[in-house]
Amino acid sequence: MSTEAKFEMLPSGEATAILPTGGRTKPITVIGTEAIRGTFDELCLQQAINSRLAPGVTELVLNPDAHCGFGAPVGCVLVSPTHIYPGPVGVDIKCSMSLLQTNLQADAVSDRRTRRALIDAICERTPTGAGRGQRHVKKARHVDEALGRRALVEGASREVCEALGIPPAWAERCEDAAHLGHDDTTAALAERLDRLLIGGRIRNFDNAVSQLGSYGGGNHFGECEVVHVEKSERAARVADAFGIEDGRVAFLSHCGSRGMGHQLATGQFRTLQGKFALWDIPLPGADRELVYAPLGTPEADEYLDDMALGANFATVNHLLINALVLEAFAEVIPGTTGRLVYFISHNIARREIVDGRPAWVHRKGATRAFPGGHPALRNTPFADVGHPILLPGNPQAGSSIMVADPGADKSCYSVNHGAGRTMGRKQAIRTLDQAQIDRSFDAADILTNCRTYPKDEAPAAYKDFNEVLRSVTTAGLATEVARLKARFVIKDGDKADD
DNA sequence: ATGTCC
Numbered sequence: 001m002s003t004e005a006k007f008e009m010l011p012s013g014e015a016t017a018i019l020p021t022g023g024r025t026k027p028i029t030v031i032g033t034e035a036i037r038g039t040f041d042e043l044c045l046q047q048a049i050n051s052r053l054a055p056g057v058t059e060l061v062l063n064p065d066a067h068c069g070f071g072a073p074v075g076c077v078l079v080s081p082t083h084i085y086p087g088p089v090g091v092d093i094k095c096s097m098s099l100l101q102t103n104l105q106a107d108a109v110s111d112r113r114t115r116r117a118l119i120d121a122i123c124e125r126t127p128t129g130a131g132r133g134q135r136h137v138k139k140a141r142h143v144d145e146a147l148g149r150r151a152l153v154e155g156a157s158r159e160v161c162e163a164l165g166i167p168p169a170w171a172e173r174c175e176d177a178a179h180l181g182h183d184d185t186t187a188a189l190a191e192r193l194d195r196l197l198i199g200g201r202i203r204n205f206d207n208a209v210s211q212l213g214s215y216g217g218g219n220h221f222g223e224c225e226v227v228h229v230e231k232s233e234r235a236a237r238v239a240d241a242f243g244i245e246d247g248r249v250a251f252l253s254h255c256g257s258r259g260m261g262h263q264l265a266t267g268q269f270r271t272l273q274g275k276f277a278l279w280d281i282p283l284p285g286a287d288r289e290l291v292y293a294p295l296g297t298p299e300a301d302e303y304l305d306d307m308a309l310g311a312n313f314a315t316v317n318h319l320l321i322n323a324l325v326l327e328a329f330a331e332v333i334p335g336t337t338g339r340l341v342y343f344i345s346h347n348i349a350r351r352e353i354v355d356g357r358p359a360w361v362h363r364k365g366a367t368r369a370f371p372g373g374h375p376a377l378r379n380t381p382f383a384d385v386g387h388p389i390l391l392p393g394n395p396q397a398g399s400s401i402m403v404a405d406p407g408a409d410k411s412c413y414s415v416n417h418g419a420g421r422t423m424g425r426k427q428a429i430r431t432l433d434q435a436q437i438d439r440s441f442d443a444a445d446i447l448t449n450c451r452t453y454p455k456d457e458a459p460a461a462y463k464d465f466n467e468v469l470r471s472v473t474t475a476g477l478a479t480e481v482a483r484l485k486a487r488f489v490i491k492d493g494d495k496a497d498d
Numbered sequence: 499a500t501g502t503c504c
Contacts, residue, residue: 070499092499131501207501218499262500347499 006045007037015474016410019062021049028052031411032064032471039422039463040066047073050285055292056083058359061411063366064471065420065463071289074365077414081359084300084349085292086272086307088362091265093310095220095256095347096175097367097390097417098318099401099484100325102338104249106226112447114332115224115488119449121328122222126321128449128492130217131259133210141165141213141324148209152260153189155179155312156319164212165327166319170340172381174315175368176350179308182301189312192305202263211258212313213320217492219418219457220255222325223395225484238403238481241385243341251325251338252399252484253318254392256347261310268303275299295360311348318343342388344368346417352376354412366414367391369404369478374413389478392418393465395446395486400469407476415477419465425456432458446486450493457491 007017007030017037019028028048030037044067051072052060059079066075071087078088109115124138134140141164143151151160155178161168171177181188196202215222229239229246244250257264272291276283284290293300322340329336349362353375370377372386380387389402397419404413423431437458441448455461472478 090499095499216499256499259500266500
């Protein structure tokens with residue numbers, strides 16, 4: 001049976017389908033054109049079905065960028081009013097995107113030597129690579145353990161921002177500047193962190209803290225962009241409300257909670273897997289990565305606290321990176337100023353109102369998409385127009401800034417989080433041609449900090465970003481406001497000075 | 499994603 005035969009089309013449009021799960025009462029909403037639906041492999045669809053049939057799950061959305069993940073597909077939304085699921089949050093708690101808008105015109109970065117100097121200045125402040133923290137770079141911002149603790153407990157509080165040289169006003173430009181504990185207090189987080197440290201559950205705390213202000217590896221990156229606002233009256237109006245300007249230089253970052261979030265997440269997986277084994281509880285689809293905890297239990301409280309600690313770390317990490325990138329720009333091009341456009345996650349569970357009642361909305365490789373007028377945006381700068389949606393594509397097709405439309409209700413107010421892999425990392429390394437990749441970057445005049453661009457991160461290892469975006473717009477979820485075109489990329493790879 | 503395997 002072809003993959004396409006699995007889906008049932010909906011009358012609402014060619015990019016919205018239903019994946020039956022065997023029982024008619026628990027269907028999965030699939031967002032994707034026919035070309036995109038053909039990219040979902042068997043295991044990805046099975047993970048979606050397992051997740052949909054898991055206890056307490058009331059809705060599941062599969063996004064066009066979906067591919068196999070840990071327990072649940074990367075690129076899905078899972079809703080539950082009664083249970084919390086660590087898998088559908090992911091190992092990199094609150095992996096996110098942020099965008100900095102500078103006052104520079106595009107021609108300020110046309111010169112290759114200027115761009116090379118910017119790459120060097122940024123790499124002197126924000127390291128890349130697994131394990132690499134601020135202490136490994138020349139112009140590090142020292143973060144002591146006491147400040148690290150406050151970042152974990154308070155997130156981007158005024159005091160934490162001021163201590164790190166982050167403009168406190170940037171906190172208003174965060175999807176969530178601070179995450180609270182299971183009982184909606186910071187005290188719960190402070191107590192939980194103490195217990196984790198006393199119990200030795202976070203190893204090398206000082207090193208983990210030193211990773212504030214660093215990118216990490218894999219698909220994480222920093223990218224200098226030129227903003228191209230779409231040619232429509234609405235795009236111009238929304239861009240204005242977002243604070244992005246056509247023809248100006250911006251900087252897009254993708255990273256998460258680094259080793260800290262990883263330790264918190266894997267610790268939770270181990271704990272919950274141990275309890276499922278001890279109590280002999282069957283796992284949905286027999287997938288041991290799809291563990292869960294019923295809300296109100298000590299297990300759920302503990303997970304929610306650890307998730308909040310990891311999320312706060314990721315938030316402060318992003319804001320610090322943006323402050324350091326701005327500092328690097330100002331060093332190379334004196335007079336450069338910048339402001340945070342937005343910071344938004346794609347690996348987090350949030351408590352939202354779904355169908356009139358509170359539920360945990362788990363977005364795993366999925367981005368929140370509240371349109372203008374959504375009650376949750378009240379008293380934010382984006383109450384009327386909707387918040388910016390930051391979608392990394394690839395350096396050559398560009399990345400996209402979108403705004404949600406009322407039709408986003410059909411996907412639990414969510415869109416994709418990028419292009420989505422179409423090729424495994426090993427497959428990409430085996431099949432793609434290094435020289436051809438590097439020539440294509442050269443032809444597009446995109447510089448990188450790497451001597452050769454990592455093959456497993458080449459645009460060809462990912463789905464066609466324009467087709468992914470066409471799925472989103474055709475389904476009526478969101479509209480493109482601007483495209484970001486890369487001028488240089490900072491990534492983990494073989495460094496020019498190695 | 500991740501001191502890339504407790």
